[in-house]
Amino acid sequence: MKKINLFTIINVTLLFLFTLTIIYPFIHYLAVSLTDPSYASQITGLTVIPKKPTLSVYKSLLSTPSILKAIFNSFFITVLGTFLNITLTIITAYALAYGKFPGKKIYTVFLIIPMLFNPGIIPNYMLIKNLHLLNTYWSVILPGSIDVFYLMILRGFFMAVPMELYEAARLDGANHLTMIRKITIPLAKPGIITISFFYAIRRWNEYFLPLIYISDPNKWPLQTVLRQLLVESDKSAILGAQSVISYGLGGGTLPFKLIEAGTVILSVLPILIIYPFLLRYFKEGMMVGSVKG
Amino acid sequence: MKVKKKIYKNRFFYYLIIPSIIYFIIFHYIPIYGVRLAFQDYRLFGSNEWAGFKYFKQMFNSPYFFQVLKNTIIISSLKLFIGLPVPMILAVLINEIKNNKFKNYVRSVIYLPHLLSWVVISAIFITILSPVDGIVNQIISFFGGEPIPFMTSTKHFRGVLVISEIWRSAGWDSMIYSSALLSIDPVLYEASKVDGANRFQRMWYITFPELMKTMITLFILNMGFFLKAGFDQVFNMMNDAVISVADIIDTYTYRVGLIQTNFSYATAVGLFQGVIGIFLIFMANKLAKKYDAAGLW
Numbered sequence: 001m002k003k004i005n006l007f008t009i010i011n012v013t014l015l016f017l018f019t020l021t022i023i024y025p026f027i028h029y030l031a032v033s034l035t036d037p038s039y040a041s042q043i044t045g046l047t048v049i050p051k052k053p054t055l056s057v058y059k060s061l062l063s064t065p066s067i068l069k070a071i072f073n074s075f076f077i078t079v080l081g082t083f084l085n086i087t088l089t090i091i092t093a094y095a096l097a098y099g100k101f102p103g104k105k106i107y108t109v110f111l112i113i114p115m116l117f118n119p120g121i122i123p124n125y126m127l128i129k130n131l132h133l134l135n136t137y138w139s140v141i142l143p144g145s146i147d148v149f150y151l152m153i154l155r156g157f158f159m160a161v162p163m164e165l166y167e168a169a170r171l172d173g174a175n176h177l178t179m180i181r182k183i184t185i186p187l188a189k190p191g192i193i194t195i196s197f198f199y200a201i202r203r204w205n206e207y208f209l210p211l212i213y214i215s216d217p218n219k220w221p222l223q224t225v226l227r228q229l230l231v232e233s234d235k236s237a238i239l240g241a242q243s244v245i246s247y248g249l250g251g252g253t254l255p256f257k258l259i260e261a262g263t264v265i266l267s268v269l270p271i272l273i274i275y276p277f278l279l280r281y282f283k284e285g286m287m288v289g290s291v292k293g
Numbered sequence: 294m295k296v297k298k299k300i301y302k303n304r305f306f307y308y309l310i311i312p313s314i315i316y317f318i319i320f321h322y323i324p325i326y327g328v329r330l331a332f333q334d335y336r337l338f339g340s341n342e343w344a345g346f347k348y349f350k351q352m353f354n355s356p357y358f359f360q361v362l363k364n365t366i367i368i369s370s371l372k373l374f375i376g377l378p379v380p381m382i383l384a385v386l387i388n389e390i391k392n393n394k395f396k397n398y399v400r401s402v403i404y405l406p407h408l409l410s411w412v413v414i415s416a417i418f419i420t421i422l423s424p425v426d427g428i429v430n431q432i433i434s435f436f437g438g439e440p441i442p443f444m445t446s447t448k449h450f451r452g453v454l455v456i457s458e459i460w461r462s463a464g465w466d467s468m469i470y471s472s473a474l475l476s477i478d479p480v481l482y483e484a485s486k487v488d489g490a491n492r493f494q495r496m497w498y499i500t501f502p503e504l505m506k507t508m509i510t511l512f513i514l515n516m517g518f519f520l521k522a523g524f525d526q527v528f529n530m531m532n533d534a535v536i537s538v539a540d541i542i543d544t545y546t547y548r549v550g551l552i553q554t555n556f557s558y559a560t561a562v563g564l565f566q567g568v569i570g571i572f573l574i575f576m577a578n579k580l581a582k583k584y585d586a587a588g589l590w
Contacts, residue, residue, distance in 0.1 A: 007492070011386050012395065018383075019402040021460065024428070025417040045421065045428035092313045099306035102299055107310060114321035117571050120563020121543075122550045123327030127320070145316050176305045205410035208525065212551055227412040230419065231529055264416050271408050278408075279401055 024048075026268070032261035033057050040255040057262040060254055066217065066225070071266065073137075074221035077210075078203040081141045085199040088146050089154055090192065094180055096151070097158035098166070111148050121212075128213050139213035140206060140221075150195045157191030158184060190281055197278045204270060222267045229263060331561035348561035358545075358562070365541040368522040371455050373515055379463045381504050384470035385496060403464025415529035418457050419444055445534035454526060454539070466511075473507045474500070510581055517577035520566050542566050 027048050034050035034057070035043060042051060061067050095101075096108070124143070133139040165183050174182070185192065207223035214220060217228075300307070331348055333341035352358050383403070390396045406414065421427045422443040430440040443449045481499050490498065524543035531539040542562065550559025 007389075008391070011389055015386055015390070015395075015399050019399055022402050022406055022464075025421060028420070028428075043426075045423065045426045045431050088312055088316065091309045095306045095309040099303060099309075101303035101306045102296055107314075110314070110317065114317065114325070116574055117325060118563075118567050119324040119328045120560060120567060121546055122556050122560040122563060123324035123330065125551065126327050126330065126556070127324050131319075142316075143320050145320070146313055201408050205408075205412075207410060207412050208528075223410050223412050226416070227529065230412070230416045260416070260420075264413060268409060268413055275405060275408065276401075279404070 026265075026272075029261040029264045032257060033265050035258065037254055037258060040258055043257060057254065057258045058266075061259070061262050061266065067222075067263070067266075069218055070220055070222045070225040073210075073219060074204060074223070074267075077137060077140055077206065077221055078200055080137075081144075081203040082196060082200045084141065084145050085147070085150075085203075086192065086196050089151050089195065089199075090180070090185070092146060093151055093154040093158055094176075094184060097155045111151070115148055125212060133213070135214050135216055135219070137214075137219065140209045143209065144202070147199070150198060154188070154191055154195055157188040161187045194278075194281050197274060197281070200274075201271060222263070226263050226267050230260060328560060328564045328567070330557055331564045333557060335556040344557065348558045349565070351558060352561055352565065360537070361540050361542055361545045364538060365520055365522045368451060368454055368527070368539075368541060369519050371451060372458050372523070373512070373519075375455050376459050376463075377508060377512055377515075379459050380466035381470045381501075381508050383463050384467040384474060385500055385504070387467065387471065388474050388500075389492075389496075403467065405464075406461045407465035409461070411525035411529045414457060414461055415526075418453060418530065422453065444530070445532060447535050447538045450530075450535040450539055454523070454530065457530070458523065458526065469511070470504055470507055473504055477503050509584065513577050513581045513584065515577075516580075517574035518570070519573055520569055 028045070031047050031050045032043055034053045034055070035047070036050075036052035036054045037056060039051040096104075128134055128139045128143075133142070161184060165187070166179055169179050169183060204221075205223055206221065207227050210220050210224045211227070214224075217225070220228075330341065332344060332346070334344045334347075335341055387396060387399055390399070422429050424430050424440040424442040429443070434440060441449060443453050477499065482495055485495050485499060520542060522541040522543070524541070524547075527539055527541050527544050528547070531544065543566075546559045546562045546566075549555045549562070
């Protein structure tokens with residue numbers, strides 16, 4: 001008995017430490033971002049409780065035009081992009097799940113070839129350039145409109161819908177569009193919601209396409225701005241000539257550490273908010289979808 | 294005639310796939326056709342001129358290209374071999390927890406890192422590994438060690454890549470093993486209990502061999518993406534101090550192509566990577582099939 005208890009203790013400790021490494025950074029960033037700017041010098045890597053908590057960092061960030069614009073851009077790209085993803089994936093998955101049309105095999109091969117061969121970064125760049133999409137939101141939104149992997153997952157969900165429902169609807173004189181709206185979408189809802197989450201998270205996290213296709217920082221989403229702030233330490237491009245954000249009435253300078261923490265929290269907040277919902281859908285979702293054909 | 298009728302009858306399905314056909318032609322097939330740039334000299338105005346294998350010769354004559362290829366292979370191998378068993382072990386450890394509350398807590402935390410962008414993960418690692426006040430170095434100092442500049446040390450940087458990759462994906466990848474665990478026949482455990490096997494013997498002789506099947510399949514499939522050593526990760530974590538050990542093919546083509554605007558050469562490097570990639574995927578697929586059919590385990 002004693003040996004088993006020891007194993008349990010070690011096991012629980014290990015797993016707890018692992019979850020701690022995931023939770024800790026968020027608590028740390030949150031604490032740093034809530035610290036009063038005048039106490040910034042007392043922040044260490046071990047900070048988990050803010051000194052003299054205040055929202056002044058968020059107030060300053062949310063009144064900085066470039067950050068506000070970035071938040072707007074992120075939402076714009078995410079909403080429009082995910083809508084495009086979902087619409088295209090639903091109609092394509094419907095055709096793949098129920099259609100028995102001539103040429104379906106060739107069409108499937110047509111979808112799979114791009115998964116096998118990646119032409120690399122330059123031909124993609126040349127395409128966007130030749131389409132005159134450089135420096136537009138479309139350069140970020142249009143690529144990645146359909147993910148074949150998600151398409152196959154959704155097709156699996158569609159195929160799990162009982163065929164009798166379609167037969168009955170057909171007898172009642174329903175056309176395909178009605179069936180998609182009244183049968184497919186309601187019954188495959190968990191699957192649709194699951195892949196919508198995945199598409200939306202991917203859209204929200206996109207930092208690279210804006211970086212290479214959009215030269216105007218005013219059109220960058222939050223992730224690209226964050227990257228320039230942290231990795232490039234390119235503060236002036238983001239925050240204007242002074243490369244500082246002032247706070248409060250006195251116009252003191254906001255320490256970079258606090259700007260960083262605040263921006264990280266802002267850029268993960270939507271993901272943290274939808275995460276619990278995703279977990280719920282996901283458990284039923286992935287299991288059904290992974291029994292693909 | 295019969296085919297025509299069939300096409301007409303199914304016309305709605307064709308309407309449905311037309312948008313995807315247009316999308317794939319423009320955003321996937323045109324770039325595939327665009328790799329011919331690797332055999333051309335790029336001209337800003339007018340049409341490009343054919344250059345034959347000039348850029349491939351340049352590539353194979355460049356010692357730096359081989360350095361980058363070597364980095365890619367080393368980083369990929371480290372991730373593949375060290376990272377592979379972690380999700381499996383994690384799934385088994387979670388499975389061994391008896392307390393449901395703690396089990397649910399662990400399960401609802403470990404998927405999160407997979408949903409974060411590498412920009413955020415990179416920020417997190419730079420912060421916690423900071424030699425000045427990062428928590429890791431504060432712990433090292435507490436135990437009397439010297440602070441280590443992980444992110445800027447050529448000795449440690451690849452380790453950071455492996456650890457951060459595991460941190461990000463171990464939880465997510467453990468899911469597939471968790472569902473494999475569910476499919477193990479409980480009769481096996483009952484029988485072994487009757488035979489007097491203890492908890493560890495059951496794990497060792499039943500659970501692990503069953504999960505090995507999943508692991509080997511995943512290993513083979515990952516082989517197909519061997520030359521993809523993780524662009525987003527390296528791109529966001531790399532800095533000038535560690536570029537000699539961190540620069541991989543993808544970051545190299547990005548820099549040579551888009552920063553130095555050496556378009557043709559970067560396309561050639563990308564094409565080389567793509568062709569090896571196809572070859573690896575087909576090999577991996579063949580291996581996976583062979584392994585499944587032969588039933589090694």
